[in-house]
Amino acid sequence: MFGSEESGNVVWGSMEGSAAHEFPSTIFAYVKGQVRIHRSGKTEGGVGLIRLNRPKALNALCDDLFKDLVHAGQALDSDDDIGCLVLTGSTKAFAAGADISEMKDRTFDHAYKTNMFAWWGQFTKLSKPVIAAVNGFCLGGGCEVAMMCDIVIAGEKARFGQPEINLGVIPGGGGTQRLIRAIGKSKAMYMCLTGDMMGAEDMERAGLVAKIFPPDDLVDEAVKMGTKIASKGRISVMMCKEAINVSQEVSLEEGLRFERRMFHALFATADQKEGMEAFLEKREPNFTHK
Numbered sequence: 340m341f342g343s344e345e346s347g348n349v350v351w352g353s354m355e356g357s358a359a360h361e362f363p364s365t366i367f368a369y370v371k372g373q374v375r376i377h378r379s380g381k382t383e384g385g386v387g388l389i390r391l392n393r394p395k396a397l398n399a400l401c402d403d404l405f406k407d408l409v410h411a412g413q414a415l416d417s418d419d420d421i422g423c424l425v426l427t428g429s430t431k432a433f434a435a436g437a438d439i440s441e442m443k444d445r446t447f448d449h450a451y452k453t454n455m456f457a458w459w460g461q462f463t464k465l466s467k468p469v470i471a472a473v474n475g476f477c478l479g480g481g482c483e484v485a486m487m488c489d490i491v492i493a494g495e496k497a498r499f500g501q502p503e504i505n506l507g508v509i510p511g512g513g514g515t516q517r518l519i520r521a522i523g524k525s526k527a528m529y530m531c532l533t534g535d536m537m538g539a540e541d542m543e544r545a546g547l548v549a550k551i552f553p554p555d556d557l558v559d560e561a562v563k564m565g566t567k568i569a570s571k572g573r574i575s576v577m578m579c580k581e582a583i584n585v586s587q588e589v590s591l592e593e594g595l596r597f598e599r600r601m602f603h604a605l606f607a608t609a610d611q612k613e614g615m616e617a618f619l620e621k622r623e624p625n626f627t628h629k
């Protein structure tokens with residue numbers, strides 16, 4: 340049984356894991372250009388789906404759309420029924436970047452004083468894993484949002500790019516910093532300096548994309564992957580995400596220390612006892628997220 344709410348440009352929903360493969364069609368039947376919230380109301384193990392829904396502008400990330408995205412992400416992140424989030428767009432566009440018409444007349448003093456786009460980073464503060472399911476154009480701010488997610492999977496025809504250089508600017512939502520970590524300096528320079536797009540296969544080879552699927556199967560596959568993640572012990576999943584993300588910020592020595600401390604802490608959880616007991620008893624674990 341699903342409840343629903345709506346407002347804005349993002350569609351978001353959640354469903355309990357066992358019916359995951361029905362998720363896209365069930366949820367998307369409700370899409371009409373607004374935010375919609377669907378809750379399973381059941382126990383843990385659900386996947387929360389957010390779909391950017393501003394089709395006429397190819398999901399260009401205007402301020403309102405991004406606010407809706409952050410709001411949806413935070414609500415699903417704090418929902419106990421949800422163990423993993425999926426973010427997707429349409430078949431034509433994950434997102435074609437920040438909204439150029441909204442930005443065009445902005446001035447330096449406005450951009451600097453408001454620290455333009457700094458608040459986009461709120462989306463990286465979610466504690467549960469987020470899978471970006473990318474079909475179509477994934478450009479500029481769109482590619483930056485995909486890189487804010489924890490796993491990127493793509494449809495065969497997805498196109499990634501940082502074309503800001505064509506507009507007389509540079510990436511402003513993390514493109515120069517996250518792309519180099521994802522695909523290395525030469526490819527990051529190539530993409531940011533030429534504005535050329537790269538296809539899903541190239542991005543998989545380069546390391547930004549984890550897996551590629553036929554476009555029509557992509558969201559189903561993302562939900563399946565999310566369901567698998569949501570079936571693990573919640574605390575170990577959250578700590579694992581935290582530890583991997585810490586590696587981007589600190590020295591190897593600090594990162595290893597942080598990882599070890601997280602590992603030690605997990606011995607205080609019921610899920611550690613259950614996981615190891617289940618292995619030795621040759622059965623599936625029954626995690627309680629405690």
Ligand code: CAA
Pocket residue numbers: 395396397399400435436437438439440456476478479480481483502503506509510511512513514
């Ligand atoms: N901002 C605002 N509107 C956009 C947009 C964007 N980033 N991208 C597409 N649109 C709008 C178009 O203006 C067009 O609107 P109208 O129908 O009202 O004219 C509509 O979406 C459809 O777009 P196109 O007609 O251009 O579609 P296409 O299939 O011919 O081309 C495209 C698709 C190659 C993605 C092309 O739209 C494009 O190049 N978009 C801009 C991509 C871009 O430069 N992104 C970077 C933005 S800056 C940024 O993101 C800064 C940052 O780092 C935070």
